[in-house]
Amino acid sequence: MTKTNTGNFFEDFKIGQVLVHATPRTLTEGDKALYQALFGSRFSLQSSDEVARAAGYKQSPIDDLLSFHVVFGKTVPDISLNAVANLGYADCRFHKPVFPGDTLSTISKVIGLKENSDGATGVVYVRSTGRNQRDEIVLDYVRWVMVRKRDKGSPAPVADVPALPAAVDANSLFAPANTHFKTFDVAASGSAHLWDDYAPGEKIDHVDGVTIEEAEHMMATRLYQNTAKVHFNQFTEGQGRFGRRLIYGGHVISLARALSFNGLANAQLVAGINGGRHVAPCFAGDTVFAWSEILGKMPLEGRADLGALRIRTIATKNLPCAEFPSALEKGYADGVILDLDYWVLMPRR
Template sequence: MTKTNAGNFFEDFKVGQVLDHATPRTVTEGDRALYQAFFGSRFSLQSSDEVARKAGYAQSPLDDMLVFHIVFGKTVPDISLNAVANLGYADCRFLKPVFPGDTLSATSEVIGLKQNSDGATGVVYVRSTGRNQRGETVLDYVRWVMVRKRDKAAPAPETDVSQLPAAVDAKALAAPSGTNFKEFDTIASGSPHLWDDYEAGEKIDHVDGVTIEEAEHMMATRLYQNTAKVHFNQFTEGQGRFGRRLIYGGHVISLARALSFNGLGNAALVAAINGGRHVAPCFAGNTVFAWSEVLAKEPIADRDDLGALRIRTIATRDLPCSDFPGALERGYAEGVILDLDYWVFMPRR
């Protein structure tokens, strides 16, 4: 009887199956420091206890995307250990702040299956939920991932793909309770531009580029306890489709979010992810750039201190974004690697 875990293959999944993921993770100030070292995020609310206290928090919350990656990492051994690629996200809401000392755990439910035409892989759709030590849901999201089959001859399951909302309704966004951003310090944040200053249709080139190094990508992915083989095992991936390890897609998301500070410096909190596509792979040595478009702006009910902006951020590899490359009539412009649609909370005047 084998005692090792080979991970689930496509034919092991069943719609309605619930997976309780191992290794609850207590997050610390060390996680914050490492996350800032990897991505250089400068959003003041996640950088300063004093800025956070002024807004009504007991201390500075952890970066929303760090929370996302840690919850995501819990799910990998059961869902995507044998993945070819993570494909996308939808219907993701950040529901409660997470602070150093909180413990995160995760469960997932399989909500859809679709075998690919090659018969060697299939797409698994899951809804994953992250909870803190009090059992409170801090994060809930859907993702879909292409997973290898153990046996190409295994019968294909009946295709069952749930309909997902095109976007999280602004009315469903969970503004942080007990907070007040009326006196938000724009000197400390480094940007004078608040919710009132942005308009739908506005495009922002975030200008800066960051080159990904092999070591930092692997350390960041280990930080989340993400064990997907495509990111770590050059022995197998060197013989695979790309001949080298893939950069974890979440690494690109965090780089794009960090780059967005230059132009969206007061986008204090990520409220939701409406949808996301990893359009093309990214590798060590690539330089990531990003630009964003404001898709919509919405007030928050009963809050005159915060508003919501719906942002679409496009990330590219080895391609500055001064001409805003993006979706074409068919496919995407060459060099586009990420298309992320999300809501942020931003202080109002």
């Protein structure tokens, strides 16, 4: 008998199955600094203890997306070790801030299954919940992933695709307790533009581009303990459809978020992800650009200091965004790699 983990294949998943993922992860100041070094995010709340304390935090929190990637990374050995591709996200909410010293763990539940027409793969839908050492929910989300079958001839399960909300209800977003942003330091943030200054339909070209280096991607994905073969194993991926390793989709999300600082510098907190799609693969050597559209804005009940902005960020590879390349009603322009619909919290006047 083997003692090694070969990962679950599509046939191994059952509706209602609960997966308790291994290796709780304690986040440290070192993780925070490494994440900063890898993506260059400049949002002041996550960069400065002094800015954070002035807003009521005990110290600067961990970047929301670092928390997301760590929670996600726990799920990979059980859900997507044999994945072809991660396909999308929905119904994600960030419940509580994470600080250095907090330990994150993850549990997932299978909520949907559908075999693909090729008979060689299927799509697995899971809801994953990340908790801290006090068993408090930090974040939860749904994702769906295309997973290889062990045996193409094995019988297909009855298709069961979950109904997912088109967007997270803004009234269900969690504003951080015991914080106050009414006198938020806009000199420190680098922008005077607050929630009041943005309007639905507004488009923002984030201008800058970042070229993905293989070493940075490998280091970032290891930081999250994401062990998916498609990101690490050139021996196997060299024989696959692309002939090379894929960049983890979350790497592109973090790059797009970091790029969005130029134009959205006061979008201090990611509060929810309504939906996300990895439109096309991305590889080392590609240069990522991003632009955003404001889809909506909502005040937060009981919080005169914070408002919610619903943002759609499109990331491209090797294609500057001045032309806003995205035939959104008729598919996607060549070069579009990410379409992310999410909520941020931003200080108000």
